[in-house]
Amino acid sequence: MTTTVKLPPELEQSLRQHCAAAGRGISEVMRDALAAYLASTPAAPASAWSLGADLFGRHAGPADLAAARRAHAGDAWAQKHARRRAAP
Template identity: 40%
Template structure:
């Protein structure tokens, strides 16, 4: 697809300098910049979505773990010492 844009003289000069400095064409620089900008616009995952595989589900363990943590720890240590 061909796309035409109008640049103010300062932006055009900056683009030309960057193209000369990097050895890339002005079109390549514009495409790279547009890709980077659009990547930032993509919806980001929520903190929950990022850690969903780390959170417990229905098979996560006993539902009373917070209240009976010491008893569960003691049982776990006893089983380990019996081995």
């Protein structure tokens, strides 16, 4: 793949001098520099899914909660109010 890179004149001059002194081509030095930069850059942050993958699907409630949500909500409401009435 061919890529064009625009460099400030000072950086281009330094690159050319380095390549001439080392006997290496500009493309070779640029490839090595880019590979070293990418290797030292931290990986992309983990996604929300990968961070919580061990937690997803671990609901401890009724298996039919979505389908029977009104009945379960009514049961929870009744239990809450039964505790209030039982407390002295």
